[in-house]
Amino acid sequence: MFTGLIQALGTMNPLGGDSWQITCVSQSCELIMQDLAYGDSVAVDGVCLTVEEVLKDGFIATASPETLRRTTLGSESTAQTYVNLEASLRVGSKIGGHFVMGHVDGIGRLVAVEQTASSWEMTFVASEAIARYIVPKGSIAVNGISLTVAAYEAELSQFTVAVIPLTYAETNLRYLIPGSLVNLEGDILGKYVEKLLYSGNRHTTEPEDNSLDEITPAFLAEHGYL
Incomplete structure (x- = not known):
């Protein structure tokens, strides 16, 4: 990890x-x-x-x-x-980014890069395998770098991240040009949520009356998650 x-x-x-x-x-x-x-x-x-x-x-x-x-x-x-x-992360170490597993979900491609007054805005296009895990303000790993999604265009499967000067200077992002390929890994939390939402209680081996309730927005709200 x-x-x-x-x-x-x-x-x-x-x-x-x-x-x-x-x-x-x-x-x-x-x-x-x-x-x-x-x-x-x-x-x-x-x-x-x-x-x-x-x-x-x-x-x-x-x-x-x-x-x-x-x-x-x-x-x-x-x-x-x-x-x-x-x-790899050592027990007791600080976690400054997010949990990255090192299991790449797919390859993305840099579409555009623009320098602003305080950062570099980089836009990537993602494959379907990774696009479903991308949410605005969520986490994504690009070439192993923990970044926050600033904007996401679902129709184009494109997302934009704002890269601060330190990250840009200390990683290989500064060597990328439009068309460059990158490794993408979605947030592991999103994958577990997807698994729970789509599996529901279909895989339980417990008796029917002891099975887990279907996870819905109402269920999450009832249990204090919304």
Whole structure:
């Protein structure tokens, strides 16, 4: 599990087969490398990878064919650009973003970027697999970065985020241009809510009179959630 607060930038280069070498290249590499160990999880552009060998300035991990197919890590441009790095959340650590699982839902594409007086407004188009989890003011992970949805156009499956200068400077968002592909992960809370709403009590194994009530707006209001 991660928080979506990027700790360092790195590069990703193929070693043959499914193995990749991830090298940390930013000045903040100590945040990644200080206690990195075999078997640890690291989010690489939002994709959870397992450390198989620790190197002086990075690590080796395996990205399966399925992972490469479903994420931007399989893009030909990956080895030529920077990737965002974040070590897994430690018990007791601060949670400054939102819970990011490192399980990418789909690939999105940057549509437009505009610099404002206080931020960069970036608009992305999302696939149907991720669009249903996007809500205004909700959380979304873009290349592993925890961001807040400022606006959402359902008809176009497009959403806009406002990126503060610190995030823009310390992540690979500053290298994106219209047309660039990104990894998208919806908020895990939305996925559980969707599961409960659509499953209702159909999967319960309890007797009918002990089954869960259907979750509706009225049910939520009755139990203090609205």
